[in-house]
Amino acid sequence: MPHDFMPGLAGIPAAKSSISDVDGQRGVLEYRGIRVEELCLRSSYLETAYLLLFGHLPTQPQFARWHEDILHHRRIKFKIIDLLKCLPEQGHPMDALQAAVAALGMFYPGRNVQDIENNYWSAVRLVAKLPTIVAAWARLRHGDEYISPRDDLGFSENFLYMLTETVPLPLWGDIFDDCLILHAEHTMNASTFTGMVTASTLADPYTVVASSIGALKGPLHGGANEEVVEMLKKIGKPGKARPYLEEQVRAKQRLMGFGHRVYKVKDPRATILQGLCERLFKECGTSPLYEVALEVERVAEELLKGKGIYPNVDFYSGIVYDKMRIETDLFTPLFAMARVSGWVAHWLEQLRENKLFRPDQIYSGEHGQPYVPIEQR
Numbered sequence: 001m002p003h004d005f006m007p008g009l010a011g012i013p014a015a016k017s018s019i020s021d022v023d024g025q026r027g028v029l030e031y032r033g034i035r036v037e038e039l040c041l042r043s044s045y046l047e048t049a050y051l052l053l054f055g056h057l058p059t060q061p062q063f064a065r066w067h068e069d070i071l072h073h074r075r076i077k078f079k080i081i082d083l084l085k086c087l088p089e090q091g092h093p094m095d096a097l098q099a100a101v102a103a104l105g106m107f108y109p110g111r112n113v114q115d116i117e118n119n120y121w122s123a124v125r126l127v128a129k130l131p132t133i134v135a136a137w138a139r140l141r142h143g144d145e146y147i148s149p150r151d152d153l154g155f156s157e158n159f160l161y162m163l164t165e166t167v168p169l170p171l172w173g174d175i176f177d178d179c180l181i182l183h184a185e186h187t188m189n190a191s192t193f194t195g196m197v198t199a200s201t202l203a204d205p206y207t208v209v210a211s212s213i214g215a216l217k218g219p220l221h222g223g224a225n226e227e228v229v230e231m232l233k234k235i236g237k238p239g240k241a242r243p244y245l246e247e248q249v250r251a252k253q254r255l256m257g258f259g260h261r262v263y264k265v266k267d268p269r270a271t272i273l274q275g276l277c278e279r280l281f282k283e284c285g286t287s288p289l290y291e292v293a294l295e296v297e298r299v300a301e302e303l304l305k306g307k308g309i310y311p312n313v314d315f316y317s318g319i320v321y322d323k324m325r326i327e328t329d330l331f332t333p334l335f336a337m338a339r340v341s342g343w344v345a346h347w348l349e350q351l352r353e354n355k356l357f358r359p360d361q362i363y364s365g366e367h368g369q370p371y372v373p374i375e376q377r
């Protein structure tokens, strides 16, 4: 049956899912029916991850077990640390993360993805170990020692501790946790779809997540958060935002951190992240990048009026991380270590009614061509 070709599969449903939903006209994002604003206010990343993975908020005993299981699986094997040590230190952290996650699958080989018990432990390991890998790489590449997780610290506090060897201010832990909640899941985006295609072949979950990490790296997806901070640094001062943006628009260049396939209003995550910036600055002083960002948003609204292009999740997240003195090229790995819960939730959902992804194409080449010997070409 012939179909209309939709570049980028825009608007084509690729799955039925009950994990999250976006209303792009009203700017609403829900995980399992609960708005992200509510989750940021009342939940934690670890509880939100449980909600995404298992479909409901945990009871106290369920959460206690989940928390305990995560605590026990945060450490990484010394061979993974050795693997990271062997990678070129100037390489991108997303590549190091992808390599390490693919290698995890070699240590935990349970290939039977119909084994529910094994799938639970895969989910635990992936949620627990990604932050440890990101923090380990961030230190090892500078010649610093790997820092083991600390069991007395919360999920986000522990990550910041493993990164800096300093227990962060409680406010930093809270704000970082909200950032992880906001990045945990987002319907049928490119990296989730990539993971689902891999999952549909019944590949193991480490391979699924490694393929999603690859898709997240690109600047049209998760990589945009790095580019936003680079752009804001390049602009330098609020007064320089207008000439910079006018030139970008004239040259038909895309503004990083703006625009979205689904949202036609400001991304609700951008609004929450902007609030987080302000909470952070109240305690730690403002950031010059934030002043530039506000002006960029104002001018962009004027210049791109009518196109439905507003700040997305990547516009303000980097400003929070930059204020926490996290290196710019780690921003996308932070996205990945949050999004892993969404990827794994989609993997589990996909397995329940799996069908191999095998889309069609519209062939636009020739038929019946002769083979011309090389010397006659």
Ligand SMILES: CC(C)(COP(=O)(O)OP(=O)(O)OC[C@H]1O[C@@H](n2cnc3c(N)ncnc32)[C@H](O)[C@@H]1OP(=O)(O)O)[C@@H](O)C(=O)NCCC(=O)NCCS
Pocket: 008, 219, 220, 221, 222, 224, 253, 254, 255, 256, 257, 258, 259, 260, 261, 262, 304, 307, 309, 312, 313, 314
């Ligand atoms: C995310 C993104 C790929 C979605 O794009 P899309 O749904 O495929 O939209 P299209 O590429 O069809 O663009 C539609 C129109 O909006 C314009 N547009 C989209 N995003 C834009 C941006 N960030 N800056 C300037 N113009 C933009 C396009 O140039 C196009 O204009 P035209 O109709 O005059 O040619 C796109 O907005 C983008 O590249 N954003 C920057 C990267 C980014 O921040 N990514 C993170 C996403 S969370």
